[in-house]
Amino acid sequence: MGWLDIFRGRKPVAATAGAAKERLQIVLAHERIGRTREDFLPKLQAELVAVVARYVAIDPGKVAVNLDRGGDMSTLAIEIELPGPRGLAAR
Amino acid sequence: MAQVVVITSGKGGVGKTTSSAAIATGLAQRGKKTVVIDFDVGLRNLDLIMGVERRVVFDIVNVIQGEAKLNQALIRDKRVENLAILPASQTRDKDALTKEGVQIIIEELSKEYDYVICDSPAGIEKGALLALYFADQAIVVTNPEVSSVRDSDRILGVLQSKSKRAEEKREPVKEHLLVTRYDPARVERGEMLKLEDIQEILAIPLLGVVPESESVLRASNTGTPVILDAESPAGLAYGDAVARFLGEERPHRFLEVEKKGLFKRLFGGRAA
Numbered sequence: 001m002g003w004l005d006i007f008r009g010r011k012p013v014a015a016t017a018g019a020a021k022e023r024l025q026i027v028l029a030h031e032r033i034g035r036t037r038e039d040f041l042p043k044l045q046a047e048l049v050a051v052v053a054r055y056v057a058i059d060p061g062k063v064a065v066n067l068d069r070g071g072d073m074s075t076l077a078i079e080i081e082l083p084g085p086r087g088l089a090a091r
Numbered sequence: 092m093a094q095v096v097v098i099t100s101g102k103g104g105v106g107k108t109t110s111s112a113a114i115a116t117g118l119a120q121r122g123k124k125t126v127v128i129d130f131d132v133g134l135r136n137l138d139l140i141m142g143v144e145r146r147v148v149f150d151i152v153n154v155i156q157g158e159a160k161l162n163q164a165l166i167r168d169k170r171v172e173n174l175a176i177l178p179a180s181q182t183r184d185k186d187a188l189t190k191e192g193v194q195i196i197i198e199e200l201s202k203e204y205d206y207v208i209c210d211s212p213a214g215i216e217k218g219a220l221l222a223l224y225f226a227d228q229a230i231v232v233t234n235p236e237v238s239s240v241r242d243s244d245r246i247l248g249v250l251q252s253k254s255k256r257a258e259e260k261r262e263p264v265k266e267h268l269l270v271t272r273y274d275p276a277r278v279e280r281g282e283m284l285k286l287e288d289i290q291e292i293l294a295i296p297l298l299g300v301v302p303e304s305e306s307v308l309r310a311s312n313t314g315t316p317v318i319l320d321a322e323s324p325a326g327l328a329y330g331d332a333v334a335r336f337l338g339e340e341r342p343h344r345f346l347e348v349e350k351k352g353l354f355k356r357l358f359g360g361r362a363a
Contacts, residue, residue, distance in 0.1 A: 031241075
């Protein structure tokens with residue numbers, strides 16, 4: 001704002017562009033996850049099963065992958081049920 | 092084969108139709124055979140912006156429903172050679188557009204034209220989806236404002252998942268960013284998102300920046316695509332954008348505040 005603005009009666013304004021950028025980055029980070037969620041979860045599950053099965057005998061049906069989106073925090077929970085010693089012997 | 096180019100944004104009122112008219116006219120001025128299609132069935136406006144509203148006899152829905160031949164519905168521009176307009180219907184329901192119908196029209200136009208410009212309606216409903224479905228390239232029109240940037244991001248997601256190219260897993264639609272209504276003075280005062288910020292967030296190649304300019308309203312008042320106002324900053328910026336679209340290197344202009352003389356500083360004055 002130049003000193004001449006005083007005579008034109010302009011009031012100084014707050015710089016709000018930074019807030020705009022910050023808010024956009026947060027909201028888009030969430031929306032982009034939402035957009036690809038359906039695509040990547042089944043693939044992630046299939047790849048996890050393949051990797052774990054290389055080391056441990058598992059039942060592919062007993063793998064649960066869940067993405068929980070919250071306001072402040074999102075969690076990716078992966079639950080793989082491993083067979084006990086008796087379960088293994090039965091195979 | 093023609094290049095099919097969609098002008099889209101998600102949000103309304105950011106300048107899709109103004110940009111469609113300017114870019115189509117600019118391509119034709121450079122000798123490219125160009126046709127621009129209004130996909131906004133029920134709310135057509137491209138005819139007004141192009142100044143051909145009194146010459147509309149048939150429209151895209153008439154062609155799809157077999158009531159008129161494509162050539163009867165096309166309006167040839169009287170100012171620029173190589174330019175034609177296919178208007179939207181004003182009275183029909185937007186469901187009158189069908190994927191098969193649009194495909195036939197685009198295929199037929201592709202035989203004769205170099206560029207088929209699709210002026211998308213706002214939103215992500217049927218009309219907008221059909222406008223982008225057949226696209227080879229997309230020009231995403233964005234204002235330096237949070238809701239516009241968010242909607243542009245959304246429409247980029249739609250382009251990457253619901254276009255024909257995405258469905259057929261071909262090379263993706265080529266994306267271009269066109270920032271309109273940019274006001275360097277407000278950017279300098281920290282009141283408006285900077286160009287670099289928009290680029291960082293959307294992360295697609297920049298085609299051009301059109302400054303906020305009084306010439307855009309003047310052009311729409313008279314039905315003259317603003318690119319024909321070669322004196323105005325907006326007209327020049329669209330000219331640059333078209334040149335870049337065709338592969339020319341052009342430096343970006345109108346990104347900084349114009350230095351005013353003493354007289355203007357004392358007594359005010361606006362950009363032309």
